[in-house]
Amino acid sequence: MKKIILANPRGFCAGVDRAITIVETSLAKYGAPVYVRHEVVHNKYVVDGLQERGAIFIEEIKDVPEGSILIYSAHGVPLSVREEAMAKNLTMIFDATCPLVSKVHVEIKNLHKQNYTIIMIGHRGHPEVEGTMGQVKDHIHLVESEADVETLPLDRDIEKIAVVTQTTLSVDETKSIIARLKETFPNLRLPKNEDICYATQNRQDAVKEMAKSCDAVLVIGSKNSSNSNRLKELAENLGVKSYLIDFDYEIKSEWLDQVMNVGVTAGASAPEVLVEGVIKRLQQEGFNTTETLNVVEEHMTFALPSELR
Ligand code: SF4
Known part of the structure; x- marks a missing residue:
């Protein structure tokens, strides 16, 4: 079935x-x-x-x-x-x-005040990276990959060096970049708490679990959504065909050839109404049973600015 x-x-x-x-x-x-x-x-x-x-x-x-x-x-x-x-x-x-992005801004400003050189792990051109790096005027470098670590114009024995990350990166990839940084700069100071946010972590954990039982994965999210792209990559890295779509009408019937179990997830900026549209479209393709895989429960909320409450 x-x-x-x-x-x-x-x-x-x-x-x-x-x-x-x-x-x-x-x-x-x-x-x-x-x-x-x-x-x-x-x-x-x-x-x-x-x-x-x-x-x-x-x-x-x-x-x-x-x-x-x-x-x-x-x-x-x-x-x-x-x-x-x-x-x-x-x-x-x-x-x-x-x-959670503002928290990284505060962290960067404090580090800068204490004369740390800061390495940011993130994607060049992403507005979060521009915003975070733009909290200080100098002594900050961007690293996108392990290979970038080798090209940093810094002494290996630099004493005051710290790392922060974009909030929506691949948890696993970031761990390996941090490990490489630590090898290269033994005095590297790590963030007190992970900068990758709870939502990114939880959605990646859920996809990892889901992909184990799927022949294909559909990620609902826009092409410029960092966390959605990471979900697609994660499923692909686990050997499962994965597609990033904004809307149900983008689904092609041939994607579902030979597929018995199709996984569906949505990036942190994609509303549930789009998931409902995808489910209806998949039902037209003969996927008549739906099962939810609960990996983590979330209860996080953030207050609005006082003028808008
Ligand atoms: S993914 Fe959501 S919770 Fe995480 S940093 Fe972005 S807006 Fe905040």
Whole structure:
């Protein structure tokens, strides 16, 4: 019998939920338009929906008219963006940066004050990486892979050196990069608590478990969603065919040839309504049984800014 296995947890995390609620509540309370710096979360369905309701997504602060309401995306912003926004005559600024990203910002600023050289593990060009690295003006280096460690222009016996990571990386890959850093720089200081967030960790754990019983895995998430890409890679690395899709209509029947068990998960920025669409589409392909694989229970929530409560 053809079966759908649903990973749990999947989909929205507390940081995404908070960021979307900040935009929705601002629109409800102050009316359209509200300006959002960068896609508030990396999901096409969510961003298109908010745009229809009056959110305007911009990349540059110069594109926000004076007197507007501005919201920073969940990925966080560099200090230069905050400074530029503060210098404008804006009515209100709301910060939808995930508190777990803000935690890394605080960590970086403290390390910098203590004269540490900081290594950030992350993906070049990702807004979270730009935001986090942009918390300090110098003495910070980006590493994307183990090979990058060798090219760092630093003495091996440097005394004050610390590492932080993007929150949505592959847990396993990050462990090997940190191990290589530790070998190269024996004085390396590790983060007190992991920077990879609970939601990334839990969704990866659930996919690992789910993939064991699947012939194919569908990951619902947008192409620019870091944590969704990691879920797809993880299933692939376990030898299971894996596809990243925004919508159910992208599923091709040939992907499901010879597939008896299809796994379904969703990145942290993908809403459950998209999962429901995928289940309906799979039912049309003869997958009439659905089973949920519960790996971890989540209870995390983050408070809204006081003006929006
Ligand atoms: S994926 Fe993690 S860091 Fe990103 S918004 Fe969600 S909880 Fe925050």
